[in-house]
Amino acid sequence: KQKLTVLYGSQTGQAEEIATQIHEDAVFNGYDVDLHCLKDAGKKFDISQITCAVFVCSTTGDGDPPENARKFLRTLSRKTLSKDHLSHLKYALLGLGDSNYSTFCGGPKKLERVLINLGAKQIHHSGFADDGTDMELVVEPWLEELWPALKKYFSNQDCEILNDKPEENSTKDENSDFAKLDKNVDCGQNKSVENLSKEIKNIEIMVTYKSKNDINTTTLQKSILLQESSLSLVELTLPPLFPLYLETFASNEVRPAIQHYQNDCPFPIASGSRTSGLIRKASVLTREDAVKRTIEICMEVENREQYMPGDAIAVCCKNPAQEVEWLINRLDLNEKADESLQLKVSVEAKKKSVPSFIPNIFTIREVFTSCLDIRAVVKKPLLRCLVEFTSDPGEKRQLEELCSRQGGDEYMKRIRENFISIIDIIAAFQSCKPTLEVLLQHLPRLQPRRYSVANYGSEFISFVFNVVHFPNEPSHLPDRKGICTGYLESLVEPMIKQKQVDPISISIFPTKSNDFALPGNLKTPIVMIGPGTGVSPFIGFLQQRREQIHSRTACNIGPAWLFFGCRHKERDFLFQSELESFIDGVLTKLCVAFSRDKVTENEPKYVQDSLTLHKNDIVKLLLEDKAVFFVCGDARNMAKDVRNCLINLIAIETNCDEDAAREKFSVVLAEKRYKEDIWT
Ligand SMILES: Cc1cc2nc3c(=O)[nH]c(=O)nc-3n(C[C@H](O)[C@H](O)[C@H](O)COP(=O)(O)O)c2cc1C
DSSP, X not given: OOEEEEEEEOSSSHHHHHHHHHHHHHHHTTOEEEEEEGGGBTTTBOGGGOSEEEEEEOOBTTTBOOHHHHHHHHHHTXXXXXXXXXXXXEEEEEEEEOXXXXXXXXXXXXXXXXXXXXXXXXXXXXXXXXTTTOTHHHHHXXXXXXXXXXXXXXXXXXXOOSOOSOOOOSTHHHHHHHHTTTOOOOSSTTOOOTTOOXXXXXXXXXXEEEOTTOSXXXXXXXXXXXXXXXXXXXXXXXXXXXOOXXXXXXXXXXXXXXXXXXXXXXXXXXXSOOEEEEEXXXXXXXXTTSSSOEEEEEXXXXXXXXXXXXXXXEEEOOOOHHHHHHHHHHTTOTTTTTSOEEEEEOTTOOSOOOOTTSOSSXXXXXXXXXXXXXXXXXXXXXHHXXXXXXXXXXXXXXXXXXXXXXXXXXXXXXXXTTTOOHHHHHHHOTTBOOOHHHHHHHSOBOOOEEEEOOOOSSSSEEEEEEOOEEOOOTTSOSSEEOHXXXXXXXXXXXXXXXXXXXXXXXXXXXXXXXXXXXXXXXXXXXXXXXXXGGXXXXXXXXXXXXXXXXXXXXXXXXXXXXXEEESOHHHHOTTHHHHHHGGGTTOSEEEEEESSSOOOTTSOSSHHHHHHHTHHHHHIIIIISOOEEEEEEEIIIIIHHHHHHHHHHHHHHTTOOHHHXXXXXXXXXXXXXXXXXXXX
16 A cells, blocks of 8 residues: 555644545545654654654744644754655645735745655646635635646656655745735646536526425525536546444433533634623614624633634634524434434444544534534535435536536536535425435534634633624525624623623633734734724723823833724714723824724724824834734635735835835734734
């Protein structure tokens, strides 16, 4: 058997998940394969003994490698190592990042530089996937091409080696990443299907999207999922059908009285253990006529000190009961829904194990509610599997097309771009009826959601969120809210309406964010940019700063600026009175912008406009006064716009061209003075 090692560095689990998938595929493809985390170098694996490795590595912080990859990188970065230290190693590398951050894929790019500098040779083009747009755009073609590349390497060890020259080890690389922010796809993305006719017939047949007990009745237009595709006459290449290896059986054991959330299986992002948070107070911060509803929750927690300003609370959420019920009914599982079940691995599947986040004894309702992400976009291996559980030949063919190599564009257009989940699929494809085991094997783990800690010093912690509302789309169940924000809102609604005063318990754990914390020295100037709910960590920062100022007399205090923006001053100016109360010495300047109020020519519309209004001070703070800049909030628009705005202001104020301004900005990045806590 050919020996392969899959190595990963992962901060929040995505790289680990992909590495695990590669490991499974490699077993399936007949390799003798091991899977290790990079942190286990020297303990569970020895890189000097590995001849062929597949690396999957993500990015965290400001373009940094994940914590569990740092020691590996440090060890291999020692100057004493010879240039051919890894010349025995052939590798393939998949990097994960998010182009909304300033340094795209900094972690895997550093890893690759180290490998190349030590003489390792690439046998497959490196892929750099972008979580900010769609990782699958890169991950999928990269994985598809990995197997032929490995086959070629193993069949002819002198195969073409893709890289020979070590890249220059300088910050230049990061600068060019920065310039390439929008060109983050390094492989495979534009592989379009030949002969794909543009003519897609839009059959306006309506199907009934209906549960047996009429919980949720709506219609689903055929136009998105069930389109007649131009591939109907094309010969298809299907992805491999992975054997089902999980089996359920009725349990004779008694279910424990207390079931732990997801079997208490650890979350990679946790910086402390999972615990109960007792919600004591919930209030709506926005006026009724605001476009988004913002809720603040105050909660009693154990180990309050683990939740400092800049940190985040991860909330372990549950899927909406209505969707769970629908799924149970649609799969004809209602009779068994509350029975105690257990899972085992079928005898043939040697190296596999049962998912550790599923409790030892569980019910179907419980796993659908708390363990599986039933809203996850369906991936091709699941679609491939669903083909086997679909009786209607027409529907079968459509599912085959969607997961086929030839149907790459169709998959993107119809599945990924519309966030099509298993629920949407089985609602549209009426003859598709997967078993429970299919879902247990293919649906990903339901992930916790993170919210910034929005206060400091008080006995309770608070956090703030907008209730996410998905517009009614023809391909989905109507009136969908965000899984976690919808869950939290439904829990606290009675409290908001003061019908219920008893505390409400939720499952939470602390997480650290990205070195996003006040500088140790009060003298260091700070600039905080946080429109909308992005302001929440800064409320904590300012409360903490107030305490620091009060406890240190006669101390030199640096300036602190805050830029806030929202739609309407009267409707969604979050924390208005509290923010204004900081202008007594804690906050030097509060700059606000209201995008939908009638603004005159000189009034700012967005935070970028406020920055521009103060360009002189801002550029001085950024370049001369060595201020630390904090940006929190929407990644896709705001964070990018703010960054571009600052580069533009640097160019104006220092009288240089855009390239030179970028260069100056990259120095700020390298000095770790530009910190982002952003989300999509
Ligand atoms: C706190 C934080 C900081 C991040 N910083 C960066 C960054 O600087 N550059 C980048 O390209 N991606 C960045 N990312 C994006 C992650 O690399 C990306 O979401 C990846 O898929 C995570 O993979 P993992 O779960 O294996 O860690 C960051 C993500 C988080 C949560």
